[in-house]
Amino acid sequence: MRVFSGNGFCRRATRSLVAALLFAAAPAQAQLLPDNAPADEPRTNEPVIASEASEIPTDERIHARISGIFAHVPGLDRVTVTVEGGVVLLEGRVDDQEARERAEALADRVAGTVVVVNDISRDLSVATRLRAALRNFLVYLQGLLLSAPLLLLALAIVGLALLLARLAGRATGLYQRISANWFVRDLVRQVVQLAIVLTGVITALTLLDATALLGSVVGALGILGLAIGFATRDTVENYIASILLSLRQPFRHEDYIRIDDIEGTVLRLTPRATVLMSMEGNHLRVPNAKVFKATITNFSRNPLRRFEFTVGVDTGIELTRPSEIALATLGAMPSVLDSPAPTCLIEALGDSSVILTVRAWMDQREDDFLKVRSEAQRLVKEAFDDAGIVMPEPIYNVNLRRSRPVGPEAAQPEPQPAPAAEPAGDTARDASVENQIRAEKASSQETDLLDPAAPSE
Secondary structure, three states: OOOOOOHHHHHHHHHHHHHHHHHHHHHHHHHOOOOOOOOOOOOOOOEEOOOOOOOOOOOHHHHHHHHHHHOOOOOOOEEEEEEOOOEEOOOOOOOHHHHHHHHHHHHHHHHHHHHEEEEEOOOOOHHHHHHHHHHHHHHHHHHHHHHHHHHHHHHHHHHHHHHHHHHHHOOHHHHHHHHOHHHHHHHHHHHHHHHHHHHHHHHHHHOOOOOOHHHHHHHHHHHHHHHHHHHHHHHHHHHHHHHHHHHHOOOOOOEEEEEEEEEEEEEEEEEEEEEEEOOOOOOOEHHHHHHHHEEEEEEEOOEEEEEEEEEEEEEEOOOHHHHHHHHHHHHHHOOOOOOOEEEEEEEEEEOOOOEEEEEEEOOOOEEEHHHHHHHHHHHHHHHHHHHOOOOOOOOOOOOOOOOOOOOOOOOOOOOOOOOOOOOOOEEOOOOOOHHHHHHHHHHHOOOOOOOOOOOOO
């Protein structure tokens, strides 16, 4: 049903026009109705409030019925009702928009009402608004006092849940049986405590019949959690990678490792990153998500480590002689292991030299890797110099005329006796980086997820 609003002359003209149209349309409607059609068919699906039983609703009866209803509805006692030809005019002032809509709905449901013209205005005076606010506050306070016992019981349930969660957090023996990793134990403890607290809160809200509020809050938190998850995706990924790395333990403290192209000694594993110290003494923080997906080379897991270097010799000499000299020189070094034995292989035949690759093994627990390799190259180079073995640079010869062939005996140098092996220099382990690491660990308070007692991968 359409509702018209107006005032003054326009309002009276509207009522007269509507009444005239309805009166003119009455015969046509009577002709269109079938013989067996009911005379008073409801306009809507809403129930109709009859004016009086078994009587035709006149304007006076409609007016009396609506006025009687408004007299018993709070906030509608100041509304005046005028009925003319079934058109109901509502005037006056109410406290809020809800009362205005309620008055219109009630008048429209009275039997015999054709049109409701709602000219009710809201009372915006300060005194009226204060009275309405005070009335609402008193109603709210009364409801709060009536529900005080349930509220106290709900608070007691939440307090009990908090107490149980605190006691569950102290059950360290139970969590030690679940996992030997302290980081996983702490995570399980937090999950158990959160579950206990949420159970208490849900029980309290159910007792207060506020589960709808809980559903709204959970839905809002879900959307908020999704947004936060997208915003902090890298942080969450690092956290999950930290859990997996703490369980796998792919390296230990002071292990020298390579993560893709990053090398350093392990300081600690934090919930966000793996901290390394480079050979230059710099701190390197590698995100755990990258560490978990990267190729990790652990140089310290096996105490034995092989080093190698290449050396070029002249193409005109017998190749067995430099190999024998290199192997004899490495065999005389105390830091080079006899088993596995050193090897010297031909790597490539160049234009002006033959490339030899020398390999040997050493024990990282006794000697320094870089020092041993450096000393081995020095001794081999000096042994070649003493034996007259030339290590040429790339040389290009341009022949402008034909020369007589030179006999094979002229191309071979006189064999020289193998020189006595010189004593090796200092190859002891360099503890400067290790001492810095121990000092840094003693002064740092950062969380470390590496556990020496935990199994390693």
